Amino acid sequence: xxxxxxxxxxxxxxxxxxxxxxxxxxxxxxxxxxxxxxxxxxxxxxxxxxxxxxxxxxxxxxxxxxxxxxxxxxxxxxxxxxxxxxxxxxxxxxxxxxxxxxxxxxxxxxxxxxxxxxxxxxxxxxxxxxxxxxxxxxxxxxxxxxxxxxxxxxxxxxxxxxxxxxxxxxxxxxxxxxxxxxxxxxxxxxxxxxxxxxxxxxxx
Amino acid sequence: xxxxxxxxxxxxxxxxxxxxxxxxxxxxxxxxxxxxxxxxxxxxxxxxxxxxxxxxxxxxxxxxxxxxxxxxxxxxxxxxxxxxxxxxxxxxxxxxxxxxxxxxxxxxxxxxxxxxxxxxxxxxxxxxxxxxxxxxxxxxxxxxxxxxxxxxxxxxxxxxxxxxxxxxxxxxxxxxxxxxxxxxxxxxxxxxxxxxxxxxxxxxxxxxxxxxxxxxxxxxxxxxxxxxxxxxxxxxxxxxxxxxxxxxxxxxxxxxxxxxxxxxxxxxxxxxxxxx
Numbered sequence: 001x002x003x004x005x006x007x008x009x010x011x012x013x014x015x016x017x018x019x020x021x022x023x024x025x026x027x028x029x030x031x032x033x034x035x036x037x038x039x040x041x042x043x044x045x046x047x048x049x050x051x052x053x054x055x056x057x058x059x060x061x062x063x064x065x066x067x068x069x070x071x072x073x074x075x076x077x078x079x080x081x082x083x084x085x086x087x088x089x090x091x092x093x094x095x096x097x098x099x100x101x102x103x104x105x106x107x108x109x110x111x112x113x114x115x116x117x118x119x120x121x122x123x124x125x126x127x128x129x130x131x132x133x134x135x136x137x138x139x140x141x142x143x144x145x146x147x148x149x150x151x152x153x154x155x156x157x158x159x160x161x162x163x164x165x166x167x168x169x170x171x172x173x174x175x176x177x178x179x180x181x182x183x184x185x186x187x188x189x190x191x192x193x194x195x196x197x198x199x200x201x202x203x204x
Numbered sequence: 205x206x207x208x209x210x211x212x213x214x215x216x217x218x219x220x221x222x223x224x225x226x227x228x229x230x231x232x233x234x235x236x237x238x239x240x241x242x243x244x245x246x247x248x249x250x251x252x253x254x255x256x257x258x259x260x261x262x263x264x265x266x267x268x269x270x271x272x273x274x275x276x277x278x279x280x281x282x283x284x285x286x287x288x289x290x291x292x293x294x295x296x297x298x299x300x301x302x303x304x305x306x307x308x309x310x311x312x313x314x315x316x317x318x319x320x321x322x323x324x325x326x327x328x329x330x331x332x333x334x335x336x337x338x339x340x341x342x343x344x345x346x347x348x349x350x351x352x353x354x355x356x357x358x359x360x361x362x363x364x365x366x367x368x369x370x371x372x373x374x375x376x377x378x379x380x381x382x383x384x385x386x387x388x389x390x391x392x393x394x395x396x397x398x399x400x401x402x403x404x405x406x407x408x409x410x411x412x413x414x415x416x417x418x419x420x421x422x423x424x425x426x427x428x429x430x431x432x433x434x435x436x437x438x439x440x441x442x443x444x445x446x447x448x449x450x451x452x453x454x455x456x457x458x459x460x461x462x463x464x465x466x467x468x469x470x471x472x473x474x475x476x477x478x479x480x
Contacts, residue, residue, distance in 0.1 A: 022217050022220060023215070023217055023218040023220070024214060024215055024218060025214050026214070026217075026263055026264070026363070027356060027359075027360045027363070028315070028318060028355075028356045028359055028360065029356065031318070031352065031356070033318075033319060033322050033351070033352040033355070034349075034352040034353070034356060037345070037348040037349055037352070038349070040348075041345055041348075046345050046348050047333060047340065047343060047348070049348075050333065050334075050348040050351075051333050051334065051337055053352075054319075054322065054323070054326075054334045054351075054352075055334070055337075057319050057322075058319060059453050059454070059457060061315065061316050061319055062452065062453040063452075064307070064311045064312060065311060066303075066307045066311060068220075068222065068225065068260070072454075092337070093337070097457075097461060100454065100457060104454065114220060114221055114222060115221070115222050116221075117219060117220070117221035118221040118222050118223035118224075120219070120221070121221065121223055121224055121227075121228075121256070124228060124256060125253065125256060128249060128252050128253055128256065129249065129253065131245060131249060133235070133248065133249070133252060135228060135231060135232045135235065135252075136232065138219055138228060139215055139218040139219050139228065139229065139232060142218055142219045143218055172469055173465060173469050174469070175468040175469050175475050176461070176464040176465030176466070176467065176468040176469035176470070176475075177461065177464070177465065177469075178337075178338075178475065179464040179467075179468050179475045180457075180460045180461040180463075180464035180465070181337050182336075182337045182338065183435070183436070183439050183460050183464075184337070184457065184460075185334060185335045185336075185337065185412070186412075186435075186436040186439040186440060187439050187442075187443055187453065187456055187457060187460065188453075189408060189409060189412055189440075190439060190440040190443040190444065191443060191453050192316060192319065192320065192405050192408070193405045193406075193408075193409050193440075194443070194444060194447065195312075195316055195401075195405075196313075196316070196398060196401040196402035196404075196405045197402060197405070199312070199313070199398040199401070199402070200398055200399065200402045
């Protein structure tokens with residue numbers, strides 16, 4: 001399988017797994033900790049995929065999706081990070097930070113998708129009022145659009161990473177990004193520690 | 205019918221939008237009960253339109269409300285439609301209560317615990333790449349998957365159980381605004397999960413610092429060791445301060461990245477190999 005085809009398959013898989021985050025199931029299959037090694041394996045770099053995935057997970061666990069808030073998208077982040085490394089050719093450290101940015105960047109798109117679905121309510125009401133009770137088609141449509149959006153976004157980020165990799169002097173960034181990358185586990189562990197410490201302090 | 209509703213409840217957020225939130229998924233999940241209760245198409249239409257109105261709660265806990273409302277609709281079909289007048293109030297009250305409980309249990313506690321389980325499984329299997337990003341030891345794909353899958357399995361077993369239990373409990377006591385709120389001792393469960401999460405956090409922090417000291421103590425001078433232990437502590441302090449200032453974790457990550465690129469990429473300082 002060529003790198004481009006692998007990237008396309010990975011993006012499609014990311015789009016499918018991404019549905020689990022909000023729309024279908026919510027078994028946490030869309031979490032970066034799983035998406036990272038899975039897509040890494042598909043692209044021949046399971047170890048780097050797992051590292052990128054778990055570090056993104058540690059940072060993204062800081063955000064809680066309550067009350068309709070759109071948090072940064074962990075699935076998009078992990079998929080984009082792994083593909084930026086495997087298909088885009090960036091070093092894992094820079095790919096990781098590209099993944100962080102990609103996850104944050106997907107949130108406004110997700111917000112727009114959710115907002116655009118508000119416009120469907122009138123059509124759904126009209127359909128039901130007309131005696132057609134097939135609600136499943138609207139759910140399927142919403143999931144298909146979200147799937148395509150996420151897959152396309154991940155593929156676009158991977159393409160952008162490949163272009164960045166062609167720029168002269170990118171390798172000069174790596175000593176700095178490698179060092180910052182080596183500190184990310186501690187930043188993530190800090191978030192994990194303080195999350196539960198605060199809960200204990202507040203007594204539940 | 206309950207099982208059909210249970211399966212459909214997995215898609216309660218598929219049509220989530222800012223105008224009516226989970227209404228489409230809720231109506232879709234409730235549809236089997238409505239079809240059974242209202243064989244007349246006009247009445248079924250009215251029932252579906254009733255439940256296409258605004259609704260939002262925590263997705264795993266939604267089944268408590270679905271079960272309750274399914275029973276209320278059945279009663280209304282049997283005893284008269286005046287039974288429906290309390291339904292919006294009951295639905296709203298339960299949605300708010302279960303959202304608060306579910307957010308605390310699932311998002312606030314169980315979800316971060318899946319990461320802790322993953323890290324502990326990886327550590328038990330001898331994989332420390334999650335801590336030392338430069339470590340490239342041989343590790344099987346099975347181990348890499350076992351970590352996240354262990355956390356996800358534990359989480360999903362509980363969440364699926366709650367969905368099913370909620371549907372049955374809600375259906376059993378449908379009609380009351382406090383229906384199934386006592387299905388479990390929620391405050392106790394929340395306290396237990398907080399304690400378990402904190403204990404695992406502490407174990408992982410001790411493990412991380414222990415590994416850091418263990419990997420470095422034989423190969424460097426005491427001053428270097430202090431630096432290697434001090435830098436992670438500085439990162440923890442930075443994160444704590446930024447949180448207190450209301451900044452997200454990305455702000456801290458950005459600061460670390462900017463400082464590292466400035467020092468080691470632009471100014472050309474030699475980055476010391478901290479973590480292998």
